[in-house]
Amino acid sequence: MATRGNRENQDHSASETLQLDGIRWRRGAEKEEYSRSTGLRLAPGTITLIMGPNGAGKSTLLEKIAGLRPPEGLQTIYGTEALWISGWTGRKRLNELALRRYGYACQSPEEGLFARSVREELDYSLKPYKVAEEKREELRDSAIRAVGWEPSGWLTRDPYQMSGGERRRSALASVFVTPSPWLLLDEPTAGLDGAGHETVARELANLRESGKGIVLVSHDSDWAMALADGVLLLSRDGSLRFCSRNELLEHPEWLEDTGMSIPEWLRVANLLCRSGVSSDKIWNPAAVAKAWPTAPIRSEGMLEKVEEEASRQSETVVRAEKKKSHRLKGFDPRSVWLSYVLISTGLLALADWVALGVGGLIVCLLLYAGRVSLKRWHSMILSFVIFSVLTSAIFAWGASGEGGAFEGGAFLATLLTFTRTLFILLLGLAIPLVMSPLSLRRALEQLLTFRGKLPKRAQQLTLIVALMMRFVPVLLELWERFVRIFLSRGKSISRNPIAIGRRLRDVSIPFLLALFRLGDEVTLALESRGVGLDARPTQGTRLRWKKRDYGFVLGALVLAVGLWGFTNR
């Protein structure tokens, strides 16, 4: 216990290495030193830039380093603290001490702001750290200065009254304020103006000077490479290569190995470097201009090739990992709907616990046979279960009328109703995961069409249903994003009710705001597609009911009748 206390109270910002093990290194024809088998040790006081093409997983890698995603074999160790440790149950869990070793800014970090003043935001980031108040003030002030502001005046400002650029600065300040040895930044300058780029660059250089380590993802390659010490090249196949920025300057083709194209500026810089401009000067345009070569440089196709290359690259092939299309997609959506209604009716007929058990078994079997994973919904399902039990309990207390007595019978009866609903819900949740919203819309439209005409109301209804289905996964993603931000700032994995309540509050505010923004954009996109302009859409190709659809519905019917029969046995 004593050692743990010491570990908690140590200077949070003391320099330490960041060790990454379990990396799959890219093995190429190049020199021996790159085909390493050991882990990567990032030294304190360095800036490491992660580069790679879209879809290679740059952000995912950063999130794994921050413990915001399952590690999938990547072991991250901050100093001596491993990020994932085995708990007493043997299950891996996050190590809060390691979480405090970094400050993390996701893409568009300003979307995670929720407090009413900059000061509150900064304090929120400081909360996981035991820091004395004088030190806090010092940290706050230097974080505000780091983004180019003066503490007086800015600390009391409300982030919601700020412009987009100012909000970004507030968000970055609340990351810079973290007294931790490492900073993980995902596209910190995307969308910032020129002055913002300079401010962030200056601050990162200062932090490096003070011994902090920085890992950075940025697609402003010329801005970022000028800052970086090392570059981590991430390929689409998930393999990595680590090199210094000057090595990359000499071997820009390594970028092509990852699936990226070489930016024009790097091609020119590479030529200048080869013609004798020293690599220290390359990163500063003014210094290059002064050291400008005096003899002609032949580009040897390095620059002429660019255009042609671009068109070759653009034939981007379908991503490597192919998921098999779901088997239910082969059926007519109407038969799926109809079967769902039938089975639900059967489930609703269940009246005793034995029958309910059989029903539950059938639901599980159906989900298993349909290869449906409800993992994404688990928190919602869990909430429903807790809600059911609580409501049933309250009802059971109230049912006696006298107060005080707990009616076991009433409790079970209410719970039975809820459990029935849960089963229907579980099946219903599976549908949007396996069916295309548009095919559902088409099915609904066709069902509601009367004498070849679809009433306007029905039209709107089907569109709304289809859109809601379409955006369910988007909303889930959005929610997960803010949960990650919460974890990265709150650094608490506590599961007690107070912590969960706090999480709900701190996640839902930015989530709702993001929802409004999304709604705005969706409306805009719909409007520009002509939806809502009083236009009547043409109806698409008619669906054909096939033999297997009949079989599908027949199966569901048998199941429903069976359930009903079993209940009335």
Added chain:
Amino acid sequence: MRVAEPENIVLKDVSVFGDNTDGELSVRLEDINLVMAPGEWLSVVGVNGSGKSTLARLLAGLQADHVTGEIIRGFAGQSCPIVLQQPKSQLFGETPREEVVFALQWRGIALENINALVERALNRTGLTAVADSTWDRLSGGQQQLAAIAAATAGETKLLVLDEATSMLDDSNRDAVMRIARDLNRNGTAVVWVTQRLDELEPDSRVVAIGGGSVIFDGESREFLYGISEELVEAKEARGRRSVSPCLRAGLRLPYLAAMAMELRDIGKLNDPLPMTALEWGKVLENVGDEGK
């Protein structure tokens, strides 16, 4: 300003106001004067919050709450398709084909014509091979191409792309740009909103927005580097850097552009300064000859 022909889009003293959180009106765009000709390629640049998205939406003919001034929509007609930054908020189908069909249906195209138009749109954007793949199998660039395919499947005179490439890497970005340029070559006018200055074609028209106003409307090379005569005056008056309209708009000068300006300042390079890789190639091949 050009002579306003009847079919041009003309914005005359247009201001747009938005709702503030306090319920007050805030200025998004102020006294915009802009003319856009049929088939033109117009790049709109500016920092976040400058009002460039508002301008893009205005040009696309989408509803804005409080607008003053005169707008002649000219060749563009009522409302035009717009392609946004995030694929997820503008894709309503599950595959490129579904997406295009959805768009055509809502444009009220007769059923018998839809298939041909779908094939054409997919073909034009190079998505035929992946027409029935779901989004999780497609790259971000392909998703944006699907949005473009859906947006341009019918007849469209004007296409607006609002930072459509900001989430994409260079090769995906190039694919999207190439398709947009193809459409433009075939007569579609394009409004290309961006913050990435390496997307500017040499000697094409750039409109820079800053603080809700047009602060530059001219050619891209001039936007990056300013004009020589101005440069001379400015050197005497205010110090050299303020002349680049790009910096005036608050944008970051890319590495190569910054280097070109440094070279011009110390007399090692003369106007016109290079913008593309090919032009840089020529500069490098002629090192030693310049300035003489």
